[in-house]
Amino acid sequence: MSYLISMNGKLNPGSVTWVDLNALQVPGVGNPFPSASPTPRTAAAAASSAALRQEAQLAEGRGMERWRGKAALVTGASAGIGAAVATRLAARGLRVLGLGRRLHKLQEVEKLAREQGGELHVLECDLTKEEDILRAFQWASDNFGGIDVLINNAGLFYETLLSDGATDEWRQMLEVNVLALKVCTREFLRGLQRRSTQPGHIVHINSVGGHWVPSLPGAAAYAASKHAVTALTEGLRRELVKTGRAGIKVSAISPGLVKTEILDRGNLHSAASDTVFASHAHMLPEDIADAVEYVLSVPERVQIHDIILRPAGEEGF
Incomplete structure (x- = not known):
């Protein structure tokens, strides 16, 4: 000095x-x-300070530390947002069950999480089949003792006109985006009730399409399914409060354009997905995982109802 x-x-x-x-x-x-000559901060002092911060967060009911050792279920965990959220929660010390239809992709995500020191288990699951959902929750009950955090992430997008769209595409979007979300939510709440457990947290991965209709003509049917998620989020919040279960939180995260496989897996007619991402500002799956972590980290007295995320520089989509 x-x-x-x-x-x-x-x-x-x-x-x-x-x-x-x-x-x-x-x-x-x-x-x-x-x-x-300042005394160097020892590793022991730093560890002690970190421990005190964690204790303070636990006392206030905030921070991810309170979820360590708890169990989470993530739907649509084979890629994109679901994979990012599943690996993030595993890295934060949760025991995670990831569901998806593509077992080989799930296994890749499982391997990544384990290499990072997390605990992630995967199950092949078709969310359009209620028996598959029930089997997944039974697995969680048998192996985890139940689920504490539910991430309803799975979603389908088809670019389909209302005037001449395919009924099967409409049905699939409603089954995955709405009905499966409701079944998973019901089974999660039933599990908490059997265990007489509060708190718990449900996070719906919604969309900006759940708040307004995107300009893409063929996106209205998808937006309708996401508007349903917006209604279900508020409806469940009120139901939990009125039935004395306010300790169970429900939140939604509504992102704009995120670079995932959803446009490839759907029926996008107007442009190739690579062209869409090259010409439009977009986010990455890790950005949504950040939002999920924030939602789970706030004090118990706070409920994040909905977060709308839009890419910086977005002109409209």
């Missing part, structure tokens, strides 16, 4: 000199400025 010292009280050329107080030694005295 060095200080500028004036020899005559004036900052004139030739009147000042730099003195390194750390190296200053006075005969018979030593260094008269011991405070100039």
